[in-house]
Amino acid sequence: KTGEMAKLTQLIDNDIFRAYATYATIVLLKMMLMSLVTAYFRITKKAFVNPEDTASFGKGENAKKYLRTDPDVERVRRGHLNDLENIVPFLGIGLLYAFSSPELSTALLHFRIFAGARIIHTFAYLIPLPQPSRGLSWAVGYAVTVSMAYKVLKTALYL
Amino acid sequence: KTGEMAKLTQLIDNDIFRAYATYATIVLLKMMLMSLVTAYFRITKKAFVNPEDTASFGKGENAKKYLRTDPDVERVRRGHLNDLENIVPFLGIGLLYAFSSPELSTALLHFRIFAGARIIHTFAYLIPLPQPSRGLSWAVGYAVTVSMAYKVLKTALYL
Amino acid sequence: KTGEMAKLTQLIDNDIFRAYATYATIVLLKMMLMSLVTAYFRITKKAFVNPEDTASFGKGENAKKYLRTDPDVERVRRGHLNDLENIVPFLGIGLLYAFSSPELSTALLHFRIFAGARIIHTFAYLIPLPQPSRGLSWAVGYAVTVSMAYKVLKTALYL
Numbered sequence: 001k002t003g004e005m006a007k008l009t010q011l012i013d014n015d016i017f018r019a020y021a022t023y024a025t026i027v028l029l030k031m032m033l034m035s036l037v038t039a040y041f042r043i044t045k046k047a048f049v050n051p052e053d054t055a056s057f058g059k060g061e062n063a064k065k066y067l068r069t070d071p072d073v074e075r076v077r078r079g080h081l082n083d084l085e086n087i088v089p090f091l092g093i094g095l096l097y098a099f100s101s102p103e104l105s106t107a108l109l110h111f112r113i114f115a116g117a118r119i120i121h122t123f124a125y126l127i128p129l130p131q132p133s134r135g136l137s138w139a140v141g142y143a144v145t146v147s148m149a150y151k152v153l154k155t156a157l158y159l
Numbered sequence: 160k161t162g163e164m165a166k167l168t169q170l171i172d173n174d175i176f177r178a179y180a181t182y183a184t185i186v187l188l189k190m191m192l193m194s195l196v197t198a199y200f201r202i203t204k205k206a207f208v209n210p211e212d213t214a215s216f217g218k219g220e221n222a223k224k225y226l227r228t229d230p231d232v233e234r235v236r237r238g239h240l241n242d243l244e245n246i247v248p249f250l251g252i253g254l255l256y257a258f259s260s261p262e263l264s265t266a267l268l269h270f271r272i273f274a275g276a277r278i279i280h281t282f283a284y285l286i287p288l289p290q291p292s293r294g295l296s297w298a299v300g301y302a303v304t305v306s307m308a309y310k311v312l313k314t315a316l317y318l
Numbered sequence: 319k320t321g322e323m324a325k326l327t328q329l330i331d332n333d334i335f336r337a338y339a340t341y342a343t344i345v346l347l348k349m350m351l352m353s354l355v356t357a358y359f360r361i362t363k364k365a366f367v368n369p370e371d372t373a374s375f376g377k378g379e380n381a382k383k384y385l386r387t388d389p390d391v392e393r394v395r396r397g398h399l400n401d402l403e404n405i406v407p408f409l410g411i412g413l414l415y416a417f418s419s420p421e422l423s424t425a426l427l428h429f430r431i432f433a434g435a436r437i438i439h440t441f442a443y444l445i446p447l448p449q450p451s452r453g454l455s456w457a458v459g460y461a462v463t464v465s466m467a468y469k470v471l472k473t474a475l476y477l
Contacts, residue, residue, distance in 0.1 A: 234368070237367065237368075240399075243402060244349075244350075244352075244353060244398065244402065245350075245353075247346070247349075247402065247405075247406060247409070248346040248347075248349065248350050250409075251342055251343075251346050251409045252342075252343055252346055254413075255339040255342065255343060258329050258330045258335075258339070259330055259339075260330065287368065287370050288370075289370055289373060290370050290371055290373060290374075293368075293370070297353075301350065301353070304350065305347070305350070308343050308346070308347055311339055311340075311343050312340065312343055314330055315330050315335075315336040315339040315340055315343075316336070316340050317333060317336035317337045317339075317340050318337075318340060318430075
């Protein structure tokens with residue numbers, strides 16, 4: 001099976017695919033960070049949702065008071081969900097875009113702007129920055145994804 | 160690197176991969192539309208969740224009254240989450256299915272039914288249509304994904 | 319187009335890609351099961367969120383009392399969302415990892431541990447098992463994904 005193995009290696013040697021792999025991994029790692037930020041706020045603000053998570057605080061009413069929502073925790077969770085809603089389309093459409101023969105420089109531009117927009121979006125959401133910071137950074141990532149989708153459909157359309 | 164570039168192009172020349180690229184992009188764009196519908200209802204119904212989003216309505220109690228949930232906004236958000244829960248499996252399993260040597264006509268049938276079912280599901284959720292419209296359209300998309308998963312495991316199983 | 323078709327077939331002949339296809343499909347099917355578990359609890363506990371879902375229970379107040387949240391339903395939904403947050407990164411990073419020329423045995427180790435951790439996480443969440451069962455199984459899947467991301471970036475980094 002050395003033949004096929006070589007072919008898989010060749011794909012990762014393609015610059016466009018490498019760029020996609022790099023930026024897709026970066027935005028996914030950024031999204032994964034939201035889990036750690038949520039955990040950090042749940043622990044420091046003592047705001048949990050599962051009874052079994054408060055067992056170490058004792059029993060009965062003593063533990064029950066930590067089963068509550070906290071604005072900071074909820075804010076991170078909304079940012080996390082917004083990541084899912086926007087990074088999933090980027091993952092799928094971006095992969096197909098990488099196979100639709102874009103110019104390397106154009107592809108890099110799309111990937112870099114998307115990743116930058118989502119990182120800014122995260123800061124805008126968590127600090128939070130005044131609007132329209134969050135709205136604009138969201139819109140930029142959205143527009144980049146639509147632009148890649150247009151290229152995919154133009155190249156591959158097969159209904 | 161012209162060699163590998165050519166290979167990437169060849170993939171998008173494959174009819175099954177093109178069909179997958181087309182329908183995956185369509186359902187992802189449809190899912191992305193849910194963000195715009197949510198924003199539309201948040202603005203028209205004046206129902207926001209982040210304090211910084213209501214700053215333009217003034218300060219204090221005047222802005223605070225727009226920090227509220229609205230049934231229409233919540234309905235769109237549930238439709239959006241249901242999309243995530245069902246389109247993510249389609250994206251992953253569908254891509255692997257495209258590589259499992261299905262008949263082109265069979266693959267098209269799967270992709271078309273899934274995309275159609277999810278579009279009907281969206282209308283059934285947002286209008287809303289009486290049940291079992293939403294339940295059935297959900298089940299059809301679910302069954303199509305399970306059928307593709309069966310083909311993937313039959314072809315590729317390597318534990 | 320026989321040439322390209324053959325190439326698609328060759329990909330599924332690669333052992334690492336087959337292992338990825340197998341484990342990605344397994345964790346996605348597991349995630350899809352959460353929808354059925356949610357539906358099961360919604361029906362058995364009579365706890366719905368959409369008015370059109372309770373129409374069969376009659377009209378007015380009689381149906382309205384079933385529009386409520388139930389702790390068991392909410393627990394399954396949290397498990398489902400946690401799956402999305404963790405399985406989406408695995409899908410994307412795992413696919414790129416499969417193309418980054420890992421050793422087959424190393425790749426299998428990553429895929430098997432991730433799938434096992436997510437299955438344990440589901441049981442830990444739904445039964446529920448006392449902590450740190452859920453926390454640990456979550457962390458193991460998280461660490462495996464970070465390990466694959468490291469390999470992808472080491473192999474493919476192209477900023």
